[in-house]
Amino acid sequence: MIKEQFVVTSAQMRDIEGRIFAAGMPVAALMEKVAGLISDRLQVIIPKGRCVGILVGPGHNGGDALVVARELHFRGYQVWIYQPFSKLKELTNQHFQYAQSLGIPCFQEIDKVPNCDFLIDGLFGFGLEREITDYIAAAINYFNAWNKQIFSIDLPSGLHTDTGEVLGVAIRATQTFCLGLWKQGLLQEQALEYIGQAELIDFDIPLADIDAVLGEVPKIQRITQTTAIGTLPLPRSPITHKYKSGHLLLICGSRRYAGGAILTGLGARASGVGMLSIAVPESIKPLLVSHLPEALIIGCPETETGAISHLPLPEKTHLSSFSVIACGPGLTQDSTPIVQQVIESDVPLILDADALNILAQLGTISTLKKRQTTTVLTPHTGEFHRLFPDISYTNRVKAVQTAAAQTGAVVLLKGARTAISNPEGVVWINSESTPALARGGSGDVLTGLMGGLLAQAAIKQTPIEDVVATAAWWHSQAGILAAAERTELGVDAFTLTQYLMKVLLDFT
Ligand SMILES: NC(=O)C1=CN([C@@H]2O[C@H](COP(=O)(O)OP(=O)(O)OC[C@H]3O[C@@H](n4cnc5c(N)ncnc54)[C@H](O)[C@@H]3O)[C@@H](O)[C@H]2O)[C@@H](O)CC1
Numbered sequence: 001m002i003k004e005q006f007v008v009t010s011a012q013m014r015d016i017e018g019r020i021f022a023a024g025m026p027v028a029a030l031m032e033k034v035a036g037l038i039s040d041r042l043q044v045i046i047p048k049g050r051c052v053g054i055l056v057g058p059g060h061n062g063g064d065a066l067v068v069a070r071e072l073h074f075r076g077y078q079v080w081i082y083q084p085f086s087k088l089k090e091l092t093n094q095h096f097q098y099a100q101s102l103g104i105p106c107f108q109e110i111d112k113v114p115n116c117d118f119l120i121d122g123l124f125g126f127g128l129e130r131e132i133t134d135y136i137a138a139a140i141n142y143f144n145a146w147n148k149q150i151f152s153i154d155l156p157s158g159l160h161t162d163t164g165e166v167l168g169v170a171i172r173a174t175q176t177f178c179l180g181l182w183k184q185g186l187l188q189e190q191a192l193e194y195i196g197q198a199e200l201i202d203f204d205i206p207l208a209d210i211d212a213v214l215g216e217v218p219k220i221q222r223i224t225q226t227t228a229i230g231t232l233p234l235p236r237s238p239i240t241h242k243y244k245s246g247h248l249l250l251i252c253g254s255r256r257y258a259g260g261a262i263l264t265g266l267g268a269r270a271s272g273v274g275m276l277s278i279a280v281p282e283s284i285k286p287l288l289v290s291h292l293p294e295a296l297i298i299g300c301p302e303t304e305t306g307a308i309s310h311l312p313l314p315e316k317t318h319l320s321s322f323s324v325i326a327c328g329p330g331l332t333q334d335s336t337p338i339v340q341q342v343i344e345s346d347v348p349l350i351l352d353a354d355a356l357n358i359l360a361q362l363g364t365i366s367t368l369k370k371r372q373t374t375t376v377l378t379p380h381t382g383e384f385h386r387l388f389p390d391i392s393y394t395n396r397v398k399a400v401q402t403a404a405a406q407t408g409a410v411v412l413l414k415g416a417r418t419a420i421s422n423p424e425g426v427v428w429i430n431s432e433s434t435p436a437l438a439r440g441g442s443g444d445v446l447t448g449l450m451g452g453l454l455a456q457a458a459i460k461q462t463p464i465e466d467v468v469a470t471a472a473w474w475h476s477q478a479g480i481l482a483a484a485e486r487t488e489l490g491v492d493a494f495t496l497t498q499y500l501m502k503v504l505l506d507f508t
């Protein structure tokens with residue numbers, strides 16, 4: 001396990017730091033170490049000699065900020081301090097006294113502080129307990145309105161450490177230096193606009209203390225390159241053959257949405273899956289064959305609206321001859337019998353897009369209850385709400401944990417911070433993505449990629465949620481690389497499929 005993987009709540013962070021202090025590490029020493037690391041980072045980012053305003057809170061977040069103030073002062077920056085509180089924690093107060101003794105200008109009144117281009121936000125960290133009100137809220141709005149670069153210590157002040165919700169008002173940070181371990185709130189979608197660029201400041205928390213508090217298998221983990229690459233079906237065994245690399249069946253497309261079938265097929269191709277079969281309405285079979293000559297295209301009888309009416313699988317190749325089935329992209333809602341058929345099968349199944357809307361109409365929980373084998377649901381927020389109308393998704397971690405527990409499925413909730421939970425509540429969060437992916441078709445690509453990876457994983461017995469997490473990571477890394485090379489406007493779903501292979505070369 002690497003530090004970047006862990007995700008903690010404020011209570012867990014409190015417990016972990018409590019163990020460090022109980023073991024003898026003085027609080028002041030840890031504060032000095034942490035603030036020293038932050039000062040080193042700031043010295044690289046903020047040009048020498050510039051004016052830096054330090055916003056100081058009443059607790060140890062403020063203490064961190066005061067140590068940073070002292071250090072930047074000695075390194076030649078023009079530092080001033082804004083500290084509007086009457087009661088400070090003991091250690092924070094000592095640092096405040098010392099900063100004043102050094103002649104660093106300190107202000108208690110907001111309208112007295114001089115202008116400057118860089119602010120350090122040390123108002124609140126993981127000790128924020130309640131909504132921020134009156135003169136503190138006014139100060140936060142005041143500094144946000146400056147539209148200057150703000151560097152937040154641990155968390156942007158005002159964000160709930162666990163849910164990422166704004167407690168009244170919050171600092172809009174340019175960069176956030178998260179201390180020691182990623183706080184859960186920083187991985188929640190609603191916090192994104194306040195966090196800016198987030199980075200972890202590792203201050204050598206012993207793994208033993210983390211394990212003691214989080215347990216052997218931490219409930220919530222952040223997907224990292226290390227965890228994702230480790231789950232890829234690489235390297236291949238030299239004696240493999242096409243049937244040992246999984247056989248994926250995609251059931252997708254309609255006369256109206258032929259493109260969805262093609263994009264899903266291209267996503268599956270990029271996964272390296274050994275055998276790929278794609279069931280589509282007969283009328284678009286030639287189209288699929290032309291885009292995916294290596295795939296076995298199954299032309300299906302279709303309804304008068306051009307949707308698949310049933311699967312003409314010759315008796316010998318019935319559904320259970322496939323390692324995985326992925327169903328839904330471009331299906332339209334006229335293929336209910338197909339969705340029922342695959343749900344009743346005993347084949348590991350991914351349901352996406354229209355298959356999810358059909359599942360919602362059939363009754364999510366009651367329909368899935370019968371399934372004994374792996375099911376993966378990949379809704380975006382709208383589909384999630386239709387599937388689980390009474391689960392709130394403001395805290396997306398809790399939302400996927402609840403949905404997974406209720407259905408017995410692995411649930412992936414798409415978004416800027418995609419969250420994945422297995423039925424036992426073990427959660428993966430994909431913490432890097434790009435708005436470039438918020439386009440029609442990119443979800444189809446993910447479904448195909450995920451299906452192909454799951455089909456190959458069936459052989460290695462990799463936990464399902466780890467494979468789903470790897471698919472989400474790979475998909476977003478391809479989007480990030482494509483956006484870097486083509487801008488965020490240049491990542492259409494087809495282009496995305498081309499970058500899936502390219503990005504992997506950077507990581508393997
Ligand atoms: N625990 C430790 O000793 C260490 C903590 N560190 C820093 O200390 C922070 C945690 O420090 P604290 O636990 O003192 O808490 P914070 O500094 O995050 O919160 C400050 C204080 O603000 C008060 N407060 C909370 N909500 C408020 C509100 N809405 N309006 C007004 N006042 C409010 C609380 O009484 C709290 O004590 C971390 O985020 C990190 O920056 C690091 O220096 C590492 C060492």
Ligand SMILES: [K+]
Binds near residue numbers: 121122152
């Ligand atoms: K802060």
